[in-house]
Amino acid sequence: MARTAEIKADLHMKLNLREKLQGLNQSSPFLKHILTLVSGTAGAQIVVFLMTMVITRLFTRETLGELGVYNSIVAALALIAAGRYDLAVILEAEDGNAKNTFCLAFRLILCVSVSATLLGLALKGVARYYYSEAVASALPLVGVTVLFLSGAALLQFWYNRKSDYKTIAMNRVQQQIGASGGQVAFGFAGITNLLGLWGGQTLGQAFAFFNLGIRAKDLRTIDTSNSMGMLELAKKHWKMPVLNGPNAFVDALRNLGIPALIGAVSLGSLGEYKIAEAVVMVPVGLFTGAISQVFFQKLSQVPAGQMLKEISKAIRGAFLVGILPFTLLYILAPWLVPLLFGQHLTEAGYFVQALIPWLFMTLMTSPISNMFIVTGTQSWLLGFAVVYTVAPLSWLYFSPYALLPTVYILGAIMGVCLVGMLVLALLAARKYDRSASEGVTNN
Numbered sequence: 001m002a003r004t005a006e007i008k009a010d011l012h013m014k015l016n017l018r019e020k021l022q023g024l025n026q027s028s029p030f031l032k033h034i035l036t037l038v039s040g041t042a043g044a045q046i047v048v049f050l051m052t053m054v055i056t057r058l059f060t061r062e063t064l065g066e067l068g069v070y071n072s073i074v075a076a077l078a079l080i081a082a083g084r085y086d087l088a089v090i091l092e093a094e095d096g097n098a099k100n101t102f103c104l105a106f107r108l109i110l111c112v113s114v115s116a117t118l119l120g121l122a123l124k125g126v127a128r129y130y131y132s133e134a135v136a137s138a139l140p141l142v143g144v145t146v147l148f149l150s151g152a153a154l155l156q157f158w159y160n161r162k163s164d165y166k167t168i169a170m171n172r173v174q175q176q177i178g179a180s181g182g183q184v185a186f187g188f189a190g191i192t193n194l195l196g197l198w199g200g201q202t203l204g205q206a207f208a209f210f211n212l213g214i215r216a217k218d219l220r221t222i223d224t225s226n227s228m229g230m231l232e233l234a235k236k237h238w239k240m241p242v243l244n245g246p247n248a249f250v251d252a253l254r255n256l257g258i259p260a261l262i263g264a265v266s267l268g269s270l271g272e273y274k275i276a277e278a279v280v281m282v283p284v285g286l287f288t289g290a291i292s293q294v295f296f297q298k299l300s301q302v303p304a305g306q307m308l309k310e311i312s313k314a315i316r317g318a319f320l321v322g323i324l325p326f327t328l329l330y331i332l333a334p335w336l337v338p339l340l341f342g343q344h345l346t347e348a349g350y351f352v353q354a355l356i357p358w359l360f361m362t363l364m365t366s367p368i369s370n371m372f373i374v375t376g377t378q379s380w381l382l383g384f385a386v387v388y389t390v391a392p393l394s395w396l397y398f399s400p401y402a403l404l405p406t407v408y409i410l411g412a413i414m415g416v417c418l419v420g421m422l423v424l425a426l427l428a429a430r431k432y433d434r435s436a437s438e439g440v441t442n443n
Helices: 002-027 029-058 061-080 085-091 095-122 124-130 133-161 165-188 194-215 217-221 230-236 239-265 267-299 307-341 348-368 378-398 403-442
Strands: none
Touching (some): 029 061, 029 267, 061 194, 061 239, 061 267, 085 095, 085 133, 085 230, 095 133, 095 217, 124 133, 133 165, 133 194, 165 194, 239 267, 239 378, 239 403, 267 307, 307 348, 307 403
16 A cells, blocks of 8 residues: 555656646747757767767777867858858748748858868868878868758758757757767778768768758748848848858857867877867757757847846856756766776866866857847957957967866866856847837937
8 A cells, every 4th residue: 555655646746747847848938949959969969978989999099080170170161151141041030031041041051062172172282291191081071061061050040940949959869870870880890090980970961961951841832932032131131241250250260270289289189189078068068059049049039128137047047057067077077088988098088177167168158159149249249259269279379388288278268268258248238228228218
């Protein structure tokens, strides 16, 4: 009888918890969308984490470093490939205009991808001199990867516009698991060079891109005969490339410059740095993409006068989410990382410690990363982006210390910079709210 009562009580508690979660989701669509994306990302992160434990035992640290150089080039180009018109897909009120904006962004992606391939052919000698023959041979393939990554990201903006976050979450799972699974498959097949890593990740990226495109039936069927043309939309959203484009370019320079400078010192150390980055990105990746993507849509709908309140709430929430896992990771990383990924990775655990201040603050700033667009203060963000790029690249280039202590100081520098970004975001939100209240008073 006692056992039956315990089972009934446990069942009652689970039902109450489910009802509370359902009620919370219904009362807060914003939270529901974030949980949808996080649930998909969490599953992918766990599987990728486990697969990485296999990948680090199939491929050498130098080969992982070669992939780090390649992917850094891709990430830099993918960030600017759409000319930032991908953001305008969400901002357009009418579906026909949004579709033409999408087409404009995709044409730019195609142009950048072709240009990247041609540039890769021209710069093979440079890559061979600073890095390796493998990096030089892979460089012309950058355009293919940029097309798949940027195209999938653009399609996700379309699904974001439609609030179809389940599809976005599933796509992230497919892309990440497909890429890591492909690398494991190539490794077991004996292709343990850069070509194996590239081929594996390309399978996942290509599947994610084509699957999203096939499922976007409404994108193909929307009538645009009475909509604005692409040139007209390009002029309408001129601020995207002109004001946000420089921000994206500076960010791309930073994302490329840091791994490029580390890799020029040692490809093996860059391989361990990238493993450390992947480890720290587990807690960060669970939330940053989901929060920033959903929060951008919410910010575009926040009434003037409420921006500071929303921004403050988001920052507090991000702090509470991240403080415990990052603290534990900082303490455990030096012995846990070699245990999980292989004893030959002697530096990776310490790189994890070094990166934690930086990536914890990345989590803190993720909810407000796009709010400067909504508040019309992109010029503020550009000023910050310049400092955020010049500071780490200057430190890496001029540091008198060995690589590991240099990276520890790098993490602290980047963390302090992101504290400054939080302050800027709060000031921008206050300015936005004040301008709205002054407008109401004048009317």
